[in-house]
Amino acid sequence: MSQENQPRFRKTRSLASIFAFLLASFIPSALSLIGLFLSLWIVIPAPTLFLLPLGVGAPEISPWLVGVNAIAILLLLRFLRKGWLSRLLLVGSVVALILSLLPLLQFPSTNQRFSIAMQSTLGADYINQIPQTKRAMMRPDPLLFDLFRGIPDSDIRYTSKIQFAAPDNVPLTLNLYQPLQKGKYPTIVMIYGGAWQYGTPDSNAAFSRYMAARGYVVVAIDYRHAPQYKFPAQLDDINTAFTHILNHVDDYDIDRDRIAVMGRSAGAHLALLSAFQSDAPPIKAVVDYYGPVELTIGYREPPNPDPINSRATLKAFLGGTPDELPDLYRRASPYQWVTRPLPPTLLIYGGRDHIVQAKFGKSLFDRLQSVGSRAIFLEIPWADHAFDAVFNGVSNQLALYYTEQFLGWVLR
Incomplete structure (x- = not known):
């Protein structure tokens, strides 16, 4: 490799290292924490008017949260090293995934109940x-x-x-x-x-x-x-x-x-x-x-x-x-x-x-x-x-x- 290309190579390798670090550490951790924080509001009632948008919005975007939590789990399994923090993040993301699935799991029975209520009042x-x-x-x-x-x-x-x-x-x-x-x-x-x-x-x-x-x-x-x-x-x-x-x-x-x-x-x-x-x-x-x-x-x-x-x-x-x-x-x-x-x-x-x-x-x-x-x-x-x-x-x-x-x- 020529001497004039060496600085460019080192710079590219440095950027690749930074990206690899983000992918392997920061991004999975951030997705895990964000997904868990938002998913918790599916079951936690908002105590104040300031926090009400979280309680209102989290169930409504639950399919998006399912995706975020699933991606977080996959990244954690793939990139994070073994240790208590990694295991804790993984458990948190599994809990978040379960919470984010709750509205979708309840949807079919709720829809069936609504259909029956409509028919019983308005006619079959x-x-x-x-x-x-x-x-x-x-x-x-x-x-x-x-x-x-x-x-x-x-x-x-x-x-x-x-x-x-x-x-x-x-x-x-x-x-x-x-x-x-x-x-x-x-x-x-x-x-x-x-x-x-x-x-x-x-x-x-x-x-x-x-x-x-x-x-x-x-x-x-x-x-x-x-x-x-x-x-x-x-x-x-x-x-x-x-x-x-x-x-x-x-x-x-x-x-x-x-x-x-x-x-x-x-x-x-x-x-x-x-x-x-x-x-x-x-x-x-x-x-x-x-x-x-x-x-x-x-x-x-x-x-x-x-x-x-x-x-x-x-x-x-x-x-x-x-x-x-x-x-x-x-x-x-x-x-x-x-x-x-x-x-x-x-x-x-x-x-x-x-x-x-x-x-x-x-x-x-x-x-x-x-x-x-x-x-x-x-x-x-x-x-x-x-x-x-x-x-x-x-x-x-x-x-x-x-x-x-x-x-x-x-x-x-």
Whole structure:
């Protein structure tokens, strides 16, 4: 080798040595620790709001974590030297792999249970009662490779920030998502969550765009926030929004005889109240994603852990405790309004939810059935609150599949 090539050779050999060191030591260790840390949140409830994204997100990306943990195990077996640290990392990665497999292992039985729940309420042949044109646009399976590639987007018509009211000089707006072609479409009035204190109609835009591309008009509406504006200001704003929507059905391509209301968390609470009140708008169906339903019991029996401080949140919303405002707590509880047959209701809750516990959704389901209402309760055992924030995640794909079927049937 010539003398002038020797420095280049030494440099190449040095880079190769560095890469080999990384491959043999740092990368397997890092993958093992990262995989274990994230996988633990599949079973550990988030103790604080700051950590909540980990508890929400980990189950939803579990197939990715399966891959990370499997690769970590293979690298550890191939490259790491013998010793207690290597064995500890390997054991940690095996534990992480088992944890990351839990949602996928539970998926088939959960899906079967959901299918049975839908058929028992809507009828064994409910799928065939959905118009063929609508069925052709629906998801063919409850879990697709969309987790890796993303749920496909489609072209729609979109108009934002349409003002519908200004109570106390607070401008309230709505966002309008419409199919590309003009017509008369079944409609979903969407109410965002956020502990009644924050959020905008821009929330959950991916879902709204998705449904508009499948032949629905979606109207995402706003409302005033606590603690500055306490209940029933929020319900008043929802009612005002419905009045505006019904006055503009032709402008918005809405079929007024096929309107559903849907919400998430605090938005689901308001959706339920809007449909259950005695002078409710003409609502054909309700979709409730993890909404509070009995606020007095929710105050007296907060979850543990309690990442949002449920009692403080309810006091900010209502202005006091159940002992101070018993009548207001009852008025603000959808459960208390279930005294007669009500529109068909789909309730979807997470089994690991420590903000709105699934037992409350189940109690509302039982109450609805007791008065002769059609109701479906679906509990996703591995899911946390706001699971659908990961739109293409495991839980939301399952929830989206059955939400489409429910709306397709009830708004047919």
